Amino acid sequence: MFSNEQLNKFQSEETPFYYYDLSLLSATLKACTTASDKYGFHVHYALKANVDKRVLATIKSYNIGADCVSGGEVKRALEIGFNKNQIVFAGVGKSDAEINFGLDNDIFCFNVESIQELEVINELAAKKGKTAQVALRINPNVNAYTHKYITTGLEENKFGINQWEFDKVVTSLKSLPNIKCVGLHFHIGSQITDFNVFKSLCVKVNDIVKWFTDRGVAIKVINVGGGLGVDYYEPDSKSIVDFETYFKIFDSFLERTAQQEVHFELGRALVANSGALISKVLFVKNGQVTNFAILDAGMTELMRPALYQAYHKIQNISKSGNSVKSKNYDVVGPICESTDCFGKAVELPETQRGDLIAIRTAGAYGEVMASNYNLRNKVNVVYGE
Numbered sequence: 001m002f003s004n005e006q007l008n009k010f011q012s013e014e015t016p017f018y019y020y021d022l023s024l025l026s027a028t029l030k031a032c033t034t035a036s037d038k039y040g041f042h043v044h045y046a047l048k049a050n051v052d053k054r055v056l057a058t059i060k061s062y063n064i065g066a067d068c069v070s071g072g073e074v075k076r077a078l079e080i081g082f083n084k085n086q087i088v089f090a091g092v093g094k095s096d097a098e099i100n101f102g103l104d105n106d107i108f109c110f111n112v113e114s115i116q117e118l119e120v121i122n123e124l125a126a127k128k129g130k131t132a133q134v135a136l137r138i139n140p141n142v143n144a145y146t147h148k149y150i151t152t153g154l155e156e157n158k159f160g161i162n163q164w165e166f167d168k169v170v171t172s173l174k175s176l177p178n179i180k181c182v183g184l185h186f187h188i189g190s191q192i193t194d195f196n197v198f199k200s201l202c203v204k205v206n207d208i209v210k211w212f213t214d215r216g217v218a219i220k221v222i223n224v225g226g227g228l229g230v231d232y233y234e235p236d237s238k239s240i241v242d243f244e245t246y247f248k249i250f251d252s253f254l255e256r257t258a259q260q261e262v263h264f265e266l267g268r269a270l271v272a273n274s275g276a277l278i279s280k281v282l283f284v285k286n287g288q289v290t291n292f293a294i295l296d297a298g299m300t301e302l303m304r305p306a307l308y309q310a311y312h313k314i315q316n317i318s319k320s321g322n323s324v325k326s327k328n329y330d331v332v333g334p335i336c337e338s339t340d341c342f343g344k345a346v347e348l349p350e351t352q353r354g355d356l357i358a359i360r361t362a363g364a365y366g367e368v369m370a371s372n373y374n375l376r377n378k379v380n381v382v383y384g385e
Ligand SMILES: Cc1ncc(COP(=O)(O)O)c(C=O)c1O
Pocket: 046, 049, 067, 090, 152, 187, 189, 190, 191, 225, 226, 227, 228, 265, 266, 267, 268, 269
């Protein structure tokens, strides 16, 4: 939870705001890099989860690379000082301008999601007299057993190149002189909490790497993507995910030669628990059926509950101790939508106007997905050292 010092600080800040605990972030990054270094794995951070500049600078200081999904993210990564040789650029719909930006900045590689994209990158690279390094994003058809909206590695999903196109890809690669294929890329979904899913991914990756190698495509980089989930229910007791077990699975099940590099693209697992959305109770409406705690933050600041019915732990941090009577509240925002609800029948200490509410585990896919619907202001940020 939060210390008295933090609570005092929160009282003087304008709500709502995102609070980023940079010391927990550093502890998380240390745990991640200590576990991955044991096997010589290369970790990239998926910027899509959080692009706050201080958060990014902290991540960069651990010699982690950048996984970007737009020209804007590539630009942000370069501005923060990520090494261009550690920047990868994925995405099903890269515009010509975005591809040119990546080429001009000599990023490490493009994770290419279709044969047509391969041809376009070849053409744009040729115009600049350059050779573009690419990894082929493969759709491995592995079920991530996560929320259907955040599953990406099934044949029905738009991402990556499917197995039935492999022969054509090999032929294309041979005919595109301004493309150098450095490896294969996979990413099957997000918020994966069943580690067996990663074992299944390894088994599939082994087969696919062998298939390409047998056909003369040298695979130097095996990028297994991200997706490692966090515990949204226990943000304090399980604030850092089990990186040790996660990387060990890949070490044990992924076949590779001494020359091959294994790359990861973690987003959520690195930043989710270091962030909380702090909001103030504007009004309490006690109904006959439902009590409502109406906050000054809404789905415009944190969209995950409205978008995926995602659970975030909600705490009244102005009230402490067991002596306070508790009540159930629907915790809602001010936005003109019925889905603007952070949690239904949430048990909280009896809550009053002015109380501070913390919505936990909001460091990933929180601030980045904010919108100004209803002409809302940009959300503030407060840091803890
Ligand atoms: C290609 C790619 N890499 C990495 C990530 C990061 O995923 P996560 O935040 O689940 O680790 C995503 C998002 O799901 C992604 O689409």
